[in-house]
Amino acid sequence: MFAFDGGYNPGQVSHTVLLELRHTIERHPAIQHASGEPPGQFIRVVAILNPAILGSEADEGTLTVRWYAGETADANPEFAFHYSDSSDFDCGWHHEPNPHVDGWAHYQERPAATDEYEYEAISFSSLQPVPLLWEILDRLEGRLSD
Amino acid sequence: MTDSSGAKRWKERQSAFDRVRSVAVTISEPKSADWIAEQAHVAGNTARDHLQRLVEMNVLRTVVGENATQYAPDPLYTRMQALRNLLDNRDRDDLLELRGDLQEQVEEWQTEYDADSPDDLREQAAHADTAEKTREMRRTANDWDIIAYRLQLVEDAIEHYSDYAGSTPAPA
Numbered sequence: 001m002f003a004f005d006g007g008y009n010p011g012q013v014s015h016t017v018l019l020e021l022r023h024t025i026e027r028h029p030a031i032q033h034a035s036g037e038p039p040g041q042f043i044r045v046v047a048i049l050n051p052a053i054l055g056s057e058a059d060e061g062t063l064t065v066r067w068y069a070g071e072t073a074d075a076n077p078e079f080a081f082h083y084s085d086s087s088d089f090d091c092g093w094h095h096e097p098n099p100h101v102d103g104w105a106h107y108q109e110r111p112a113a114t115d116e117y118e119y120e121a122i123s124f125s126s127l128q129p130v131p132l133l134w135e136i137l138d139r140l141e142g143r144l145s146d
Numbered sequence: 147m148t149d150s151s152g153a154k155r156w157k158e159r160q161s162a163f164d165r166v167r168s169v170a171v172t173i174s175e176p177k178s179a180d181w182i183a184e185q186a187h188v189a190g191n192t193a194r195d196h197l198q199r200l201v202e203m204n205v206l207r208t209v210v211g212e213n214a215t216q217y218a219p220d221p222l223y224t225r226m227q228a229l230r231n232l233l234d235n236r237d238r239d240d241l242l243e244l245r246g247d248l249q250e251q252v253e254e255w256q257t258e259y260d261a262d263s264p265d266d267l268r269e270q271a272a273h274a275d276t277a278e279k280t281r282e283m284r285r286t287a288n289d290w291d292i293i294a295y296r297l298q299l300v301e302d303a304i305e306h307y308s309d310y311a312g313s314t315p316a317p318a
Contacts, residue, residue, distance in 0.1 A: 007221075008174065011295030014288070016224050017172045019231055024168055027159040036231075040244045041251065042296060043289045068288035071268070073174045078288060097281055125150065128185050130168040138152030 013069035017077075017129045021045050021065055024130055028137055030054050031063075051085050055145025058085035063140070067129060076104070077127055081136045088112045091143060093136050095124070109143075153187050162188045166196040167205065171224070176209040176216035228299050229310060238307045241300055248297045255290055259283065264290040 022034045022045045030053035036042030044066050051061040061083060068078040082092035091109035100106060100119035108117045126132050149157065156165065165186040170177075183193035197217050200206040205223045209216040236244070261267040264287040271283035303310060 009295060010288075011291035011293075012224065012228075013172075013174050014292050015228060015295050016219070018292075019227060020168055020172050024160065024164075028155070029159075040247055041293060042231075043292045068291070069174050097284070099277060126185060128169060129172050130165070131153070131156070131185050131187075134156035135150065135152040138150065138155060 008073040010069050010071055013073075014067055015042065017067045017069060018042060018045050018065070021067065021129055021133055022047075025063075025065075025133060025137075028134075030137070030141075037064075051144060054141040056085060056087070056089075058087040058089065061085035063137075065133075077129070078104070079129075079132075081133070083140055091140075093122070093124075093139065095127070149187060157187055162186070162192055163196045163199075166193055167200060170197065170200060170206055170217055171219045171227075173218065176211065176218040178211065178214045178216050180214070182217065225299070225302075229303055232299055232303050233310055238304065238311075241304050241307070245297065245300045245304065248293055248300060251293055252290065252297070255286060259286070264288075264294065 018036060019042075022036060025031050025034045025045065025047050028049075030049045030051075032048045032050055034045055034047040037044045037046045044064055047063045047065070049061045049063060051058040054061075062085070064080075064082045064084075066078075066080045066082075069075075070077050076095070078096040080092055080094040080096065082090065082094075084090035089109075089111055090113070091107065094106055094108065095104045097104060098106060098119075100108070100117075101121035103121060105122050105124055107120045107122045110117045124132055125135060160168070166182060166188060169182050169186045173182075179194045179197055180190050182197065183190045186193060188196070197206060201208055201217070204220050206217045207220045209218050232241070232244075255267070256262065259267050259270060261270055267283055267287040267290065271280045271287065274280040274283055
C-alpha cells in the first residue's frame with residue numbers, strides 16, 4: 001500500500017487513455033485498423049472501419065477520437081468521437097465546452113460537408129473512456145443502420 | 147442490471163479480465179473494486195480477483211482509502227507501456243527525428259500564442275476576444291499537455307536506448 005500523492009499529469013493520463021482506446025477499439029468487428037495520429041505525436045486515435053458491418057452503404061468510414069483527461073484528477077474529461085465516411089456523412093459524440101447546447105455532452109451531425117451541423121444535448125452512461133467507446137460504437141451502429 | 151447493447155458487444159469481444167484491466171489502467175484517481183466492477187460490467191468478486199492479479203503483476207497499485215482498498219495504475223507500468231509504444235518500429239534515429247518534430251510543434255505554439263506552457267496558454271484563453279478563440283486555445287493547450295508528455299518519453303527513450311532496445315547502438 002502507498003499513500004496516493006496526487007502526482008497527476010494530464011498529458012500522461014490522456015496519452016494512456018489514447019493508447020488503451022487504440023488497443024481496445026480493434027476488438028470491435030467493424031474496425032479494420034487503428035493508429036495514433038499524427039504519426040509520432042499520438043494526440044488522436046484514428047480508426048478505419050467497414051461501414052457495411054454497422055449497416056451503412058458507404059465504402060469507407062473513419063472514427064477519430066480525441067481525449068483529454070482534464071486539468072485536475074477529479075475534473076471531467078473533454079473528448080470527441082467523430083465519424084465520417086465516403087458518402088460525405090459525418091457525425092460525432094462530443095463532451096467539451098460548446099456554444100450549441102447547455103452542458104458539455106452533445107451529438108452533432110450533418111448529411112454533407114457543405115451542410116451546417118445540427119446539435120443535440122445528450123447524456124452518456126459513463127465518462128470512462130473504454131466503456132464509453134463501446135457505448136458510442138453501439139450508438140453509431142444504431143445511427144448508421146437507421 | 148441489464149446490459150445495454152454496447153456493453154453486450156464489449157463483453158462478447160473482451161474477457162472480464164481485459165475489461166477490468168482496461169478500466170483500471172485509464173482512471174485518473176484511485177477507485178474501489180466495486181466502482182471498477184460496475185464500469186467493467188463484471189461481478190464485484192470477479193473484479194476483486196482480477197484486480198489482485200493486476201496488483202501482483204505490477205500493473206496496478208493499491209492505495210490506502212477511507213473505507214475500502216482502492217486501486218490506481220502503477221506509474222511505472224504506465225510509463226513502460228508508453229515507452230514500448232514509442233520503441234516499436236523506431237530505431238534511435240527515428241526517435242531523434244521524432245524529438246525534433248515534437249520540439250518544433252511546441253515552439254510553433256510558443257510563438258503563435260506567446261505562451262511558455264499549456265497552463266500559460268489556458269490562462270490566456272480565459273481572456274481571449276471571442277468564445278470561439280477561447281475554445282481553440284484550450285484545445286491547443288490540451289494537445290500541448292499530451293505532446294509535452296510524449297516529448298519527455300522520447301527523451302527518456304533516447305537516453306536509455308540501448309537498455310530499452312536491448313542492443314548496442316550502431317557505431318557513428
